[in-house]
Amino acid sequence: MTAVPPPPTVGLSRAAILAWLRERDETQLAALWQAADETRRRYVGDEVHLRGLIEISNHCARQCAYCGLRAGNRSLERYRMTSAEVLECARRAQQLGYGTVVLQAGDDPGLARDWLADLVRSIKRETGLAVTLSLGERSVADMRAWRTAGADRYLLRFETSDRQLYQLIHPPLPGQSSDRLALLSALHELGYEIGSGIMVGLPGQTYASVATDIELFRRLDLDMIGIGPFIAHPATPLGDGTLPIEVPADQIPHDELTALKVVALARLACPEANIPATTALATIDNESGYELALQRGANVIMPDLTPLPYRLCYEIYPGKTALREAGADNGASLAQRLQRLGRRVGTGPGNRQRHTPSAGDA
Numbered sequence: 001m002t003a004v005p006p007p008p009t010v011g012l013s014r015a016a017i018l019a020w021l022r023e024r025d026e027t028q029l030a031a032l033w034q035a036a037d038e039t040r041r042r043y044v045g046d047e048v049h050l051r052g053l054i055e056i057s058n059h060c061a062r063q064c065a066y067c068g069l070r071a072g073n074r075s076l077e078r079y080r081m082t083s084a085e086v087l088e089c090a091r092r093a094q095q096l097g098y099g100t101v102v103l104q105a106g107d108d109p110g111l112a113r114d115w116l117a118d119l120v121r122s123i124k125r126e127t128g129l130a131v132t133l134s135l136g137e138r139s140v141a142d143m144r145a146w147r148t149a150g151a152d153r154y155l156l157r158f159e160t161s162d163r164q165l166y167q168l169i170h171p172p173l174p175g176q177s178s179d180r181l182a183l184l185s186a187l188h189e190l191g192y193e194i195g196s197g198i199m200v201g202l203p204g205q206t207y208a209s210v211a212t213d214i215e216l217f218r219r220l221d222l223d224m225i226g227i228g229p230f231i232a233h234p235a236t237p238l239g240d241g242t243l244p245i246e247v248p249a250d251q252i253p254h255d256e257l258t259a260l261k262v263v264a265l266a267r268l269a270c271p272e273a274n275i276p277a278t279t280a281l282a283t284i285d286n287e288s289g290y291e292l293a294l295q296r297g298a299n300v301i302m303p304d305l306t307p308l309p310y311r312l313c314y315e316i317y318p319g320k321t322a323l324r325e326a327g328a329d330n331g332a333s334l335a336q337r338l339q340r341l342g343r344r345v346g347t348g349p350g351n352r353q354r355h356t357p358s359a360g361d362a
């Protein structure tokens with residue numbers, strides 16, 4: 001535990017959050033960017049942690065209206081990696097000096113509890129890396145078994161705090177309800193570091209509901225927060241017009257600037273959190289998406305280590321694979337890009353660091 005001085009005073013009342021989300025004047029926004037960057041520097045420092053992303057399966061039982069992996073997308077070739085393939089990627093992460101691997105998949109019941117537990121144990125035994133899971137909505141029994149096997153963290157975005165919109169775009173499986181907040185609390189109880197987050201600019205999502213999302217980040221005391229712009233996928237109901245959602249007067253845009261504002265506000269709301277510069281941001285701004293996010297609150301990048309043939313099939317939204325093919329996030333160029341920002345590659349697992357408030361803190 002270390003003591004840090006209080007962050008710069010950018011108020012985070014609901015009214016202030018809303019005003020920042022609506023602000024378009026760059027001279028005004030400079031104060032938000034500066035406060036977020038300064039808070040990031042004081043609380044999580046200049047290290048940028050690299051988490052090696054391994055997309056272990058693109059099977060999905062769900063019918064989410066936004067996601068290209070949805071079961072209804074018949075044009076997608078499906079794959080599930082073998083344990084040996086995943087382990088090989090984990091070794092590669094270790095060789096590259098990363099502290100964490102992230103195992104991600106759709107909601108895939110084909111990933112059996114014991115198989116995954118064995119895999120987590122093997123990765124821990126062979127590499128000692130921190131293991132983050134991002135496998136959708138699983139039973140608490142599954143999550144417990146994987147925690148016992150050594151998994152350290154779990155990512156599960158709540159996507160939007162607007163209940164009605166969530167139900168519409170994320171239909172529950174037959175006979176089940178989808179309560180991601182309850183799962184996050186169960187994960188926390190099991191001793192995982194918990195990550196969540198949202199898409200920004202979903203059709204029907206308002207400024208007011210994103211302000212509520214940011215308040216929720218704080219209330220959940222998240223260890224990790226992932227924020228990306230919504231990107232329409234043509235093979236989904238939100239991309240092909242089959243789920244028409246009336247645009248409300250208060251619709252929040254799905255552009256880069258708005259997503260960056262949410263990143264900055266998330267940093268101010270949760271100063272200790274690990275916040276990635278997400279692939280979705282880099283996808284809509286290939287040139288400087290990572291850089292801008294890193295300068296406005298983010299401190300993590302998740303380079304994709306999935307073998308290429310599989311990676312091409314992990315098309316959550318369009319453009320994602322093209323970016324990866326261009327090598328935009330290969331290790332060498334990343335280190336150089338970080339150096340240009342006055343930042344450096346993080347060492348160690350990059351866990352959330354808890355700070356005690358300094359004497360001057362109220």
Ligand code: 5AD
Pocket residue numbers: 066067068157159198199228229230231232233280316317
């Ligand atoms: N645009 C942007 N992000 C998306 N995700 C899923 N579909 C899309 C999309 N069309 C995000 C969700 C999910 C994460 C893995 O990817 O927030 O939790």
